[in-house]
Amino acid sequence: MEMERNLKTPENSQKASVQVAQADNKIKVAINVNGKTYTREIEPRLLLVYFLREDLGLTGTHIGCDTTNCGACTVLLNGRNIKSCTIFAVQADGANITTIEGLASPDGKLHPIQEAFTECHALQCGYCTPGMIMSSLALLNRKPNPSEAEIRKALSGNLCRCTGYINIIKAVKLASERMNKQ
Amino acid sequence: LIPRKFQYTKAQSISETLTFLQSHPEAKVLAGGMSLIPIMKLRLASPSHLVDISGLRDLSYIKKDRDAILIGALTRHNEIRDSELIRAQLPILSDAADVIGDEQVRNMGTIGGSLAHADPAADYGGVVLAMNATIKVVGINSRTTIAAKDFFVDTFVPALNRGELITEIEFPILPNSSGAYLKLERREGDFAIVGVGAFIQVEGETRCKNAGIGLVSVGDTPIKAYNAENALIGQDLSDKIIEDASDSAAQRDAKPSADLKGSQKYKREMVRVFTERAIRAALSRIRKQ
Numbered sequence: 001m002e003m004e005r006n007l008k009t010p011e012n013s014q015k016a017s018v019q020v021a022q023a024d025n026k027i028k029v030a031i032n033v034n035g036k037t038y039t040r041e042i043e044p045r046l047l048l049v050y051f052l053r054e055d056l057g058l059t060g061t062h063i064g065c066d067t068t069n070c071g072a073c074t075v076l077l078n079g080r081n082i083k084s085c086t087i088f089a090v091q092a093d094g095a096n097i098t099t100i101e102g103l104a105s106p107d108g109k110l111h112p113i114q115e116a117f118t119e120c121h122a123l124q125c126g127y128c129t130p131g132m133i134m135s136s137l138a139l140l141n142r143k144p145n146p147s148e149a150e151i152r153k154a155l156s157g158n159l160c161r162c163t164g165y166i167n168i169i170k171a172v173k174l175a176s177e178r179m180n181k182q
Numbered sequence: 183l184i185p186r187k188f189q190y191t192k193a194q195s196i197s198e199t200l201t202f203l204q205s206h207p208e209a210k211v212l213a214g215g216m217s218l219i220p221i222m223k224l225r226l227a228s229p230s231h232l233v234d235i236s237g238l239r240d241l242s243y244i245k246k247d248r249d250a251i252l253i254g255a256l257t258r259h260n261e262i263r264d265s266e267l268i269r270a271q272l273p274i275l276s277d278a279a280d281v282i283g284d285e286q287v288r289n290m291g292t293i294g295g296s297l298a299h300a301d302p303a304a305d306y307g308g309v310v311l312a313m314n315a316t317i318k319v320v321g322i323n324s325r326t327t328i329a330a331k332d333f334f335v336d337t338f339v340p341a342l343n344r345g346e347l348i349t350e351i352e353f354p355i356l357p358n359s360s361g362a363y364l365k366l367e368r369r370e371g372d373f374a375i376v377g378v379g380a381f382i383q384v385e386g387e388t389r390c391k392n393a394g395i396g397l398v399s400v401g402d403t404p405i406k407a408y409n410a411e412n413a414l415i416g417q418d419l420s421d422k423i424i425e426d427a428s429d430s431a432a433q434r435d436a437k438p439s440a441d442l443k444g445s446q447k448y449k450r451e452m453v454r455v456f457t458e459r460a461i462r463a464a465l466s467r468i469r470k471q
Contacts, residue, residue, distance in 0.1 A: 027190055044190030044232070047223075066183045068220050071286060080260070080289040085183075086219045087290065090190050091212075091234060135285060156370040157284025 029093040033058065034102030044090050049073045051089035052099060060100040060130050064159070071158030074131035075099050081138035083157070100130035103137070112182070113137055113175040122171035124162035132158050136172045144180055146172070185222035189231045193238060196347065200322045202233055203345040209233050211347065213256060213295030216287050241294070241349060244268060249355050255294025255348040260285070262293060272353055273467060274313065274361030274379055278305040281363075284371040294348040297333070300340040300403070301373075307334060307404025308379035309363050310351065311396030318350040327352075330396075334403035356392065359383035360471065362463035364456050365398070368443065374399040375443045376452040378431070380460035382414070384468055390414045390423075395431055395457060400438040400449055407435035410457060419465065428457035 026041040033056060040055060052058045052075070064072030066085050073084040076098040103111035113133050116122070123129045132155065139146055139154040146154065151172045152165075160168065191209075193199040203209055210229035212218055213236060221227045235241070241256040244265045251272050253262065262268055262279040269276045282288055282296070282305050296304050297317060310317070310330035317328045322345060333341050342348070361381035365374045377398030385391040393414035395407035410431035417423045431453050438449035 025189060043187070045185045045187055047184070066223070068216070068287065071284070074286060077289075081286050082289050083286045086223075086287075087215060088190070088219070090192075091215070091236065093192070138285070153370065154285050157286045 027090050027093075029090055031089065031092050031095060031097060033097045034099060042089055044088060046089045047085055048075070048087045048089045048092055048097070049084035051092075052084060052097070058099050058101050062127055062130055064127065064131075069159065070128070071131040071135060072128050074134040074158060076134060076138055079138070079141060081135045098134070098137075100133060103133070111137075112178045113140070113171070116171040116175035116178065117168070120167045120171035120174060122164060122167040123160075124164050128158060128160045128162075132160065132168055136175065139172070140176055140179060145176060148173070183223040185219075186225060186228040188222075188229055191231065191233050193233050193235045196238060196241070196320065196349070199233055199235055199238070199347060200320065200345065203347070204322045206231050206233075207344055211235055211298070213298075214258065214291040215295075216283065216291035217295065217299040217301065235347070236292075242292075246271070246355075251353045251355060253293055253351045253353070255297075255350060256292045257294075259283075259288035259291050259293070259296075263288065271355055272313075272361075274309050274363045274381060274464070275306075275353065277363035278309045278365075278377075278379070281305060281365045281367075287371075293351060297351070298340055298342060298348055300334055300336075300338050302334075302337055302401060302403050303373040303377075303399040304404070305363065305365060305374065305377055305398060308377045308396035308398040309361075310353075311404055311406040312361055312363075312379035312381040312394035313353050313396075314381075314394055315354075316352045317348055318352065319346050320349050321346040331406050337402045356383045358385065358468060358471075359392065360464050360467035361394070362460045362467065364460045364463065366452050366456060376400055376438075376449055376456055378453065378456040378460045380457065380464045382419075382461060382464040382468065384419070384465075388419045390417050390419050393427075395427075395435070395460075397431065397436055397453060397457075400436040400453055402437070405435055405437065407431040407457070409434040414461070419461075424458055424461050428454045428461065431457040 028041050030039045052061050062072040064070035068086045075084045135158050209231035212232045212234045241254040243254040259279045259282045315330045319326045363379040365377040379396040381394035383392035393411045395410045397405040410427045413427035413430045432450040436453045438446050440446050
């Protein structure tokens, strides 16, 4: 509240308007999402998660806490899991992004991690699930045979408020076994 | 949560970045963004211009140079955690990199960005102070080397002048030495309630030739625990010496304040316990060498 009141002083409002006029530049980016390159002109302050959800309509990536805690917005950036609420889309210029929509085959067959989550009942409300699956994918790409401790640590940046962690861990183990057989 | 508007420049080289920072003193440097972006989203800071240096890949490296390990400022926490060289020669840094934030944060955050942010609760602070690391900094017409002990001026205030950039962190590697970093947190991924980095160099069987202790989250800056270090250096590392040094760290070096994570008394007690454990972990690593 204090900050908003301060903004209304004439000096500050003038400053602010100069800043806005200057800052209205848009940046051209080319971001590859799930194998397709999207070229867009975007504001620098646009967060990647909003770019995915609102510009591209890929709403499988969720916004949970919006403060870098919950991991619902997790996507892969060049194969590594990151929180898309804490990166500006301009930072992903030229990068490869994978979202939950990029996992199933074009014919609709689910990814082994998605199948394992279904079979193990690794979700209740499902809100955290896309982020959980993206972090699980990053883990299994890096470590095909993780121990339970490694799974727990790798998923510690993803919160499930239905408290379904036990089944999530079971699902990651099952997916790991199946992916190693493939 | 959406930050205020800002202009964005993607840096192509270090020299271009320095020139840009000189002509745009209001600009902030964006590395991994794991501190800056949350702060901007909460509008605690609203820089009018960001210079994104994450594309300067020549600032991302881990290498051995004679008696030191050199780490480029843009090296990410997970690259440090996964480095075999660091695990073998500087395991105290692997310890710290492994407990910063969570997997997603470690995939973005950089060592230089973390140090420049100078958060008293950041894990690397305890390591660079324990190891007597040096932080290499360039400005438009300057090139300086800052000892870790002189780097942390105040909360979120590093010893950097406007327009300067951290390029490299140098960790000396001494014979018959090792270190360990231990962190107490409420749950995985939190900031430390207490973090302790301990570095020990021995001479003969048990004589302590050199020691470094760095404390995290118990003061306005990360703290170099001089009293604890002096209680160790030159001494035979008996249980009593280790216990006395840990007690010094807790009672004389740590300056904790009470908050939701615990009272001053509790935090001092945890400094004592974790300093002792970190020293013993360092010694155990030396024995295994």
